Amino acid sequence: MRRWWTVRAGDAAFLLVGLPMALLGGAYALAALYAGVLLSLTVVGLPVTALALAGARELGRTHRWLTARLLDETVPAPRPAARPRGLAARIRAALTDTVAWRTLGYLLLRLPLGVLGLAALLLPAACGWLLGFPLWLRLLEQGPHPASPLDVAAPLLGVALLALAPPLIRLAADANRWLGRHLLGPARDQQRVQDLEAARHTLLTAGTERLRALERDLHDGTQARLVALAITLTLAEDTLTPATDPRLRSLLDRARSQTDETIAELRALTQGLRPTGLDAGLTEALPALAAGCAVPVDVRTDLPHRPDEPVEQALWYCAAELLTNISRHSGAHTATLTLTGTATRVRLTVHDDGRGTAGSIPGHGLHGLADRLAAVDGTLRISSPPGGPTTVTAELPLRL
Structure with missing residues (x-):
């Protein structure tokens, strides 16, 4: 009742x-x-x-x-x-x-x-x-x-x-x-798409956090121990006397060289997990990235809002891949990198005056780049006629 x-x-x-x-x-x-x-x-x-x-x-x-x-x-x-x-x-x-x-x-x-x-x-x-x-x-x-x-x-x-x-x-x-x-509310299929996008955003964010934790553990733990090992080997080498067995000196030199190589490889690995230059945002990271290109690059940025971290990383890897291609394959004399953004979208454009003929061929770098951008709802457009110039445009949502 x-x-x-x-x-x-x-x-x-x-x-x-x-x-x-x-x-x-x-x-x-x-x-x-x-x-x-x-x-x-x-x-x-x-x-x-x-x-x-x-x-x-x-x-x-x-x-x-x-x-x-x-x-x-x-x-x-x-x-x-x-x-x-x-x-x-x-x-x-x-x-x-x-x-x-x-x-x-x-x-x-x-x-x-x-x-x-x-x-x-x-x-x-x-x-x-x-x-x-x-x-x-x-x-x-x-x-x-x-x-x-x-x-x-x-x-x-x-x-x-x-x-x-x-x-x-x-x-x-x-x-x-x-x-x-x-x-x-949204229709059932639209709601399904929104749920999948939310799940993808959660996975990307969680993956980014795990990579950041792994990078921190490698930098603060494994790398620090390897550096300590290299210092110990150097001190041990300094204690050798002229009467020391040459084979022991050779083994110590080899061990120190291998330790130095391992430290360099570990540093390259940690930088590949997550670009350290992104801590201050793309507007600071892209000029530093362009400075390492073999071709002079004019960098222009106009990004009012900072994108989500997965989008930011995708743009950084896209710029790095395109600048590497310019250095190795384009034969260009100058290049321009432009980053612009609106309230909802962000666009990266890389232009060079090289020989052209760049394309998204399966198994090659630009095709993999298009797949990386597609994972965050991005698109890649390539204009590269024979004789050049080449213009590659990546467009992504500002927020996932």
Whole structure:
């Protein structure tokens, strides 16, 4: 019985507060569809429909917030709307935006659900009127009222409706939860893509942290012990006398040389795990990287925001690979490295005046570079006609 009569305060508040929003949203959706159909044969039909869909997206944000605050149903936010360049491209993107169409359908269905919720909330008031039905008749007639079946039937009906009010309120709230969950959020395939992207970001971040810990352990542990071993061998060599067996001196020299080579290889390995120059960001790392190129490189950077660490590392490796190719294969005299960024994207462009003919051939460096960029939603474009020049552009999202 307690469960039957229990109603969440948030459910009742949503049905009450959400009624004006349901009426306004339903009217907006009906007006948008009517205007779209009416103007579909004119030039302004498509732009008006695209604008209405963009407005529906914004209304969906408010409904998601209200659903989360009152119904305790967190609806994942869909992807931001695409904003391609050009008016025609933006209209086409808005008309094919499934999120906007789903939100428009939500606004239409919220209209009858809002009326149903209002009816469920008004049931207790109707019950109170039915329970006092005989009293109302006596007050209206201003005198004795003869007994009738309505004197018994009306209060019984009021009690029955009062018993039905709580489950009806819960039913209306659950219907709004279901509607918001399936129409206000991303579609199932889009949600699957977002979940996979989030999992990939977690794996990349965790892998970066493990590499950083491994680099720190190798630098502070193994490398430090090897350096101590090299110092010990040097001290042992200094204690040798001219009468010492030449074979022992030769063995000590060989051991020290091998230790020095091992330290150099270990340093190269730790630098390959994670570029140490990235600690201060790409704007500081790229000029230092370009300074080691055999061809003079003009570095230009305009990066207002620092990218995510996996994106930053992918850009660094991309720049390192391209500059190495310029040094070894291009025959160029000058090169330019440009790094620019916006609020959502970052672009790296490397240009040289070499002989050209660079291409993404499977098994070669540029093909592997394209695969590395694809792992973080990046693209690689190569323009390298015979005789040059060569321009390679890598474009990645600023955030994963």
